Amino acid sequence: MPERFNLTYTSGLILHAVDAGLSYGFDIIDHTGLSSGTVYPALRRLESGQWIESVWDHKNADKSGGPPRKYYRLTRLGREHLAKLRARYPLLEKVAD
């Protein structure tokens, strides 16, 4: 059963970033300006609530010669909640863009 938690502004920022294609943890940190100590626990919480899901990116790793990187993407549930968050926080898109 998905975990229930509050629709906070921080969750909105992170979901919005993921929706905008910023799918790696450090990219989300760069984009939102939040600290790593905030973003990563929030990502774990969102993932356990099935709002986002994580996938290991092996293709880009092979191209760049680096290690596989984990990226996050929105689930259907996450998209629904993001819509609610955008309604609740109208300035979310402006601030985050």
Place this chain on the structure above:
Amino acid sequence: MPPAFTAPAIPYTIRLLLALAGAMLPDSARTDWMREWYAEFWYSRHSASGRRPMRALGAFADAWFLVRHEHGIRGRVGELLRSRSLAVAVLVFLLAALALATTGFRRSRDLLFHRDSDRVFLLNQPLPFMAGAARISPAQANAWVERHNATVQVLGRWSVRERDICVADPVAATLFTEIHMRPQCTAIKVERRNWTGFSGVVGRLKSGISLAEAERELGQTAVLHRGWLRPAIVPIARLRTAPLAPVASALFALALFSLVAARVASVRASIWLASRIALSLALVAGAWLELAARAPFTEAGSVPGIWSALLYVFPIAAASLLALGLRRDARGRCRVCYRALTMPVFVGLSGRCLFDSGGIEYLCGAGHGALLTGSVPGQVETEQWSKWLADPPGTRSLTT
């Protein structure tokens, strides 16, 4: 099966921080977690944004979050702590460890049950736990000693003027060693000499003489009275054990409070509860004895003010917290067998306000009863929202 983790090249400081944070995680979760953080730092190092070593600090928050929420460490610990027998076993272990690893028990026993502890005294020391100290001059001390040879045997005088405690009798030397005089003296010397400076008198009541008799005689020695100052005979044991009666009374009252407030409904539950209370408060008493044994004495033979406060405040505060904790814990336990109540389920209709309103029912695993609380899980902690049902309807089949 995930591929084996080969650490990519990232700075050693970051590796160290990640290793420390990752140590919080169980083995099963650590590899994937490490892989993600290492990869982020590797790409960060090779990107335009450059190194961001401070981000490694976030790994601690991340690991802690995972430990608490994903791996249920807190839940498992809480579950173990709520076990009846384990809690008692842990308390017994702590008590044994305190008794074996510290010297407080032994010191306190030596002092409390020392054959001379209530007959050996310091003269002209104010009662402990009072501010200030009255001193006695050598002339006054001599006057008293000469006059009272019939009631007391003077073991000697003591001084700390030269960072040494000098006494005239080996018995007194032993006592001073036991009570840990302050300032920490370099030596406790036994010597016979003419005392010219400030000194206290240490003595022993003669056989058959009571403390009251010695005090009466002391009161008749006018030479010792200076204004409102009245020298007192203070048995050494009393210096250490002055808080014993009030503290023991407070602990006893708190134990009774815990026992009554828990509202258990059977002898079996009372025994479980009483054992917890007794062991918890014994632990506090043990810690207090250790504290009391370490309390230093000032030059005037009293206990320093901060230690006095500590000797009263620490045991009462600790025991009060324990009593409240036990009372709170007991609310979530079966009143018949003292097992932790489990299996919370929503019952009633949340839409109804007056009759059959919604709530959470916690059930005893052995079927002795259930606790009905408000609809918010935390309300189990508030008494006005909880109701004990000795024979809850519809639960018999679950437990038999």
